[in-house]
Structure formats: C-alpha cells, structure tokens
Amino acid sequence: xxxxxxxxxxxxxxxxxxxxxxxxxxxxxxxxxxxxxxxxxxxxxxxxxxxxxxxxxxxxxxxxxxxxxxxxxxxxxxxxxxxxxxxxxxxxxxxxxxxxxxxxxxxxxxxxxxxxxxxxxxxxxxxxxxxxxxxxxxxxxxxxxxxxxxxxxxxxxxxxxxxxx
Amino acid sequence: xxxxxxxxxxxxxxxxxxxxxxxxxxxxxxxxxxxxxxxxxxxxxxxxxxxxxxxxxxxxxxxxxxxxxxxxxxxxxxxxxxxxxxxxxxxxxxxxxxxx
Numbered sequence: 001x002x003x004x005x006x007x008x009x010x011x012x013x014x015x016x017x018x019x020x021x022x023x024x025x026x027x028x029x030x031x032x033x034x035x036x037x038x039x040x041x042x043x044x045x046x047x048x049x050x051x052x053x054x055x056x057x058x059x060x061x062x063x064x065x066x067x068x069x070x071x072x073x074x075x076x077x078x079x080x081x082x083x084x085x086x087x088x089x090x091x092x093x094x095x096x097x098x099x100x101x102x103x104x105x106x107x108x109x110x111x112x113x114x115x116x117x118x119x120x121x122x123x124x125x126x127x128x129x130x131x132x133x134x135x136x137x138x139x140x141x142x143x144x145x146x147x148x149x150x151x152x153x154x155x156x157x158x159x160x161x162x163x164x165x
Numbered sequence: 166x167x168x169x170x171x172x173x174x175x176x177x178x179x180x181x182x183x184x185x186x187x188x189x190x191x192x193x194x195x196x197x198x199x200x201x202x203x204x205x206x207x208x209x210x211x212x213x214x215x216x217x218x219x220x221x222x223x224x225x226x227x228x229x230x231x232x233x234x235x236x237x238x239x240x241x242x243x244x245x246x247x248x249x250x251x252x253x254x255x256x257x258x259x260x261x262x263x264x265x
Contacts (some may be wrong), residue, residue, distance in 0.1 A: 003166070007173040014177055017196050018184045030196050037203055044214045049222055052229060053206075060233045061199060064240050068192040071247050077254065079189050089183035096175040101168065109167060110217035128223075135230050142237045149245045 178204035
C-alpha cells in the first residue's frame with residue numbers, strides 16, 4: 001500500500017512539474033518526484049540504488065536545472081497548445097499497458113528475489129569504473145566549456161559589415 | 166501488485182513523452198526527458214524486484230549516470246544557444262533561422 005501511495009505522489013508531482021506556471025515550484029515538484037522515487041527504491045530493497053538516486057541523481061539534476069532557471073526566469077513562457085500530443089501520450093500508455101498485460105503470462109514472478117545483489121559490480125568492476133570515469137571526465141569537460149561560454153561576450157556586429165548589408 | 170506498479174511506470178513514461186512532444190521551453194523538455202529515463206529506471210528496478218533480474222539494477226546505475234551527462238550537455242547547448250539567439254523554446258530557433 002505504501003508503495004502505491006508513493007507512486008501516486010510521484011505521478012502527481014511529475015504532472016505538477018509540467019503544468020505549474022512558475023519555474024521554482026515546478027523545480028521543487030520535480031526534485032520531490034525524484035526524491036520519492038529514491039524512497040520507493042529503498043522500500044523495494046534496492047537501498048544503494050535509492051541512495052544513489054537521492055544524493056547523486058537528484059542532487060546533480062537539481063543543480064543543473066537551477067542553471068536553466070536562471071536563464072528562463074521566474075515564469076515559463078506561454079506556448080500554443082498541441083492537443084494531439086496528449087492523444088499520442090495516452091495512446092502510448094494504453095499501448096504499453098496492453099502489450100504488458102497481454103504478455104505477462106510468460107513472466108515468472110519470484111517471491112523471494114533479491115533486488116540488489118550484494119556483489120553487484122564484482123564481475124566487471126574495472127570496466128564499470130572506466131566507463132564511469134569517462135562519463136565523469138566528459139561532465140567535467142562540459143562544465144569547463146559552460147564556464148567558457150558564460151564568460152565570453154557575444155561579438156558585436158562590425159558596423160562596416162552592417163553598411164554593406 | 167507488480168502489474169499495478171508497472172502501470173504507474175508506463176504512466177510516468179507517457180507523461181514524459183507528452184512533455185517532450187508538447188513543444189514547450191527547454192527546461193520543461195529536460196524535465197520530461199528525465200521523467201522518461203526515471204520511468205525506465207523504475208521499470209528496471211521493478212523487474213529486478215519481482216522477476217529476479219538483478220543485473221537490471223546495474224543497467225539502472227548506467228542510465229542514471231548517462232541521464233546526468235545528458236542533462237549537463239543539454240543545458241550547456243541551451244545556455245550557448247540562448248546566449249546567441251535569446252531563444253528559450255526549440256520552435257523559436259526555427260523561426261529565427263527563417264527570419265535570418
């Protein structure tokens with residue numbers, strides 16, 4: 001029951017982050033959604049995944065999105081409505097659910113399954129570390145480039161060139 | 166219970182797809198992309214829990230790292246684009262190209 005309540009709250013917060021007009025409440029709603037997902041993973045016996053979700057994923061994404069808020073401002077801009085998108089999303093939900101419910105007969109649920117194996121990364125630890133290091137280095141490079149972009153001023157148009165046009 | 170929880174994951178995925186397709190500003194498109202990836206991670210965690218597919222959790226970690234990288238790279242591109250064109254929606258970029 002707790003799991004269903006958590007998932008309902010996750011959906012409500014996800015919808016809130018898309019439909020609220022102010023940026024900061026939308027950001028808070030989004031961060032809470034990710035935090036509750038982390039709590040949900042902990043209730044599913046995936047403790048490390050839950051903690052990873054809360055401290056690393058949510059933390060990282062929130063900081064990045066705050067950068068986006070500084071550009072957009074306190075309110076989201078008005079956008080023309082696209083009613084077909086809602087129909088497509090609803091069709092996607094119905095299609096995925098239908099396919100899953102039709103094929104669930106072939107699934108074999110396990111009652112005493114361990115969600116997270118204790119030696120999860122023991123097999124390919126070196127490969128995993130290298131991959132994560134590569135991704136970390138890319139993130140760092142992206143951050144440095146971002147600082148470069150923010151530091152540089154847009155070039156003023158040359159007045160001679162403007163005269164020719 | 167497993168089926169109902171999976172339906173919640175599908176609903177989150179559909180909500181993310183709606184957000185990406187509705188042509189809003191860059192920030193809400195990033196929110197929606199993260200929702201899509203969170204729905205996938207949720208499906209992986211549920212399948213690990215209820216079907217005994219524990220290796221899926223390893224894949225979930227990889228998706229989390231890639232999602233963070235995607236957000237960082239996306240916001241970098243958004244920041245750079247906004248600095249040049251002042252656009253905050255992808256549709257504005259098209260209009261500015263047409264005007265130029």
